[in-house]
Amino acid sequence: xxxxxxxxxxLTSPKIGSEVRIEAxxxxxxxxxxxxxxxxxxxxxxxxxxxxxxSATLPNYATEIPKLHVGASVRVLGTEAQSQGGKQSVEIQAxxxxxxxxxxxxxxxxxKQKMTYEYLRDFxxxxxxxNTFSAIARVRNVLAMAIHGFFQERGFLWLHTPVITGNxxxxxxxxxxxxxxxxxxxxxxxxxxxxxxxxxxxxGANLTVSGQLEAEAYAxxxxxxxxxxxxxxxxxxxxxxxxxxxxxxxxxxxxxDLDDNARLAEDFLKHLLRTVLEKCPLEMEFFKQxxxxxxxxxxxxxxENPFKRxxxxxxxxILIKSGEKFKYKVEWGxxxxxxxxxxLTEQVxxxxxILTDYPKGIKAFYMKMNPDGKTVRAMDVLVPGIGxxxxxxxxxxxxxxxxGRIAEMGLHAGPLDWYLDLRRFGSVPHAGFGLGFERLxxxxxxxxNIRDVIPFPRTPGHIKI
Ligand code: ATP
Ligand code: MN
Numbered sequence: 001x002x003x004x005x006x007x008x009x010x011l012t013s014p015k016i017g018s019e020v021r022i023e024a025x026x027x028x029x030x031x032x033x034x035x036x037x038x039x040x041x042x043x044x045x046x047x048x049x050x051x052x053x054x055s056a057t058l059p060n061y062a063t064e065i066p067k068l069h070v071g072a073s074v075r076v077l078g079t080e081a082q083s084q085g086g087k088q089s090v091e092i093q094a095x096x097x098x099x100x101x102x103x104x105x106x107x108x109x110x111x112k113q114k115m116t117y118e119y120l121r122d123f124x125x126x127x128x129x130x131n132t133f134s135a136i137a138r139v140r141n142v143l144a145m146a147i148h149g150f151f152q153e154r155g156f157l158w159l160h161t162p163v164i165t166g167n168x169x170x171x172x173x174x175x176x177x178x179x180x181x182x183x184x185x186x187x188x189x190x191x192x193x194x195x196x197x198x199x200x201x202x203x204g205a206n207l208t209v210s211g212q213l214e215a216e217a218y219a220x221x222x223x224x225x226x227x228x229x230x231x232x233x234x235x236x237x238x239x240x241x242x243x244x245x246x247x248x249x250x251x252x253x254x255x256x257d258l259d260d261n262a263r264l265a266e267d268f269l270k271h272l273l274r275t276v277l278e279k280c281p282l283e284m285e286f287f288k289q290x291x292x293x294x295x296x297x298x299x300x301x302x303x304e305n306p307f308k309r310x311x312x313x314x315x316x317x318i319l320i321k322s323g324e325k326f327k328y329k330v331e332w333g334x335x336x337x338x339x340x341x342x343x344l345t346e347q348v349x350x351x352x353x354i355l356t357d358y359p360k361g362i363k364a365f366y367m368k369m370n371p372d373g374k375t376v377r378a379m380d381v382l383v384p385g386i387g388x389x390x391x392x393x394x395x396x397x398x399x400x401x402x403x404g405r406i407a408e409m410g411l412h413a414g415p416l417d418w419y420l421d422l423r424r425f426g427s428v429p430h431a432g433f434g435l436g437f438e439r440l441x442x443x444x445x446x447x448x449n450i451r452d453v454i455p456f457p458r459t460p461g462h463i464k465i
Pocket of ligand 1: 233248388389390391392435437438439
């Protein structure tokens with residue numbers, strides 16, 4: 001059988017004159033008066049479609065070609081030829097066209113007409129057949145590999161942290177419970193509460209909200225590690241940047257402080273942007289034309305300039321002095337809202353901003369205390385269009401201070417004893433951060449809603465597929 005080539009292979013390294021087999025889906029079909037039919041095929045490998053020229057002289061032209069509609073799958077045998085039209089350099093002169101699976105245009109929900117992102121959210125299983133969603137899928141793939149490439153080149157170990165966790169004190173967000181108990185009739189303790197000691201694990205269990213604590217354990221022996229996997233938050237936030245299931249990248253580095261952490265975050269983000277601009281030029285041009293006109297300028301300016309660094313306290317002063325009317329009033333001690341973060345990065349600095357040294361009251365128990373006793377060595381990276389894209393910290397490595405924080409915040413010390421061991425035995429300054437993968441994809445593509453940058457989004461009230 002003639003060798004198969006992908007649309008990408010044919011368009012990027014043509015072999016003019018050679019025979020080829022293409023297996024793909026019909027994106028458009030056009031009949032010309034000259035007894036020719038033009039098919040544009042796409043197989044997901046490349047942004048552009050491959051044009052197939054079908055002559056009416058083909059034996060099955062009259063029987064088969066009328067059955068080819070948008071969405072149908074086809075197998076084409078043909079010859080690679082220099083294209084006559086201006087749009088692309090190569091086309092296929094068909095020798096044989098076979099319909100593999102028909103697609104009835106009367107009921108196919110993915111038409112040629114402009115469909116809104118909202119409409120397509122009802123067809124998550126079909127939306128990757130559109131230019132926008134196939135481009136996003138390829139960008140996601142390139143970003144995922146760039147993440148591994150960045151860390152692997154620097155000697156980081158990819159650590160697989162558990163999805164089901166017995167930790168309930170991570171404090172990063174509301175958790176989903178994992179149970180095999182009969183929810184209609186769970187066993188009860190004497191006080192009437194559900195008796196989770198009879199549950200599958202002999203105790204309560206949840207889906208992880210972060211792999212950080214486990215990553216710390218491995219950083220404190222392997223030096224530098226990162227996790228990259230699914231993360232779950234049961235928070236009822238119906239926003240354009242929150243999902244109930246998302247992917248998070250969490251590097252954790254021993255013998256590192258907050259400065260090292262901030263530098264790593266900046267190098268990391270820049271590496272990811274550079275890689276996408278280099279590997280996905282057609283997708284990025286499409287996002288510029290159809291999604292966000294300023295996207296290429298933004299990404300290039302982020303690449304060329306150092307991130308702005310300032311403390312939370314300095315940021316609060318700037319926000320208060322700005323005279324801007326915010327929905328949530330700014331005062332020292334508040335958790336900055338998206339509107340504040342975006343004002344800083346979009347209006348004040350017009351660049352990514354790394355805010356450090358947050359009030360201890362709004363941050364997790366494990367963050368390293370500053371000498372002022374009021375702030376901790378936390379950092380958030382804020383980017384235009386999104387706000388917070390990364391959250392991180394230097395971790396408390398002093399066991400007494402850490403015990404103090406656990407008590408002060410009213411957390412149960414028992415389940416965290418293993419975590420204290422990391423400070424008991426060869427404690428070391430260490431730091432890390434979490435990057436929300438979908439927020440990164442939003443930032444890179446300019447897509448406004450996080451539901452559109454993950455293949456099958458889970459949000460409150462929505463989990464169809
Ligand atoms: P936010 O304040 O924006 O809700 P967070 O402070 O709760 O985020 P962290 O616990 O710091 O988030 O998580 C690290 C990173 O994971 C965030 O900077 C963000 O990029 C991403 N992230 C957090 N929650 C979500 C979510 N529900 N959906 C998608 N990404 C998220
Ligand atoms: Mn955060």
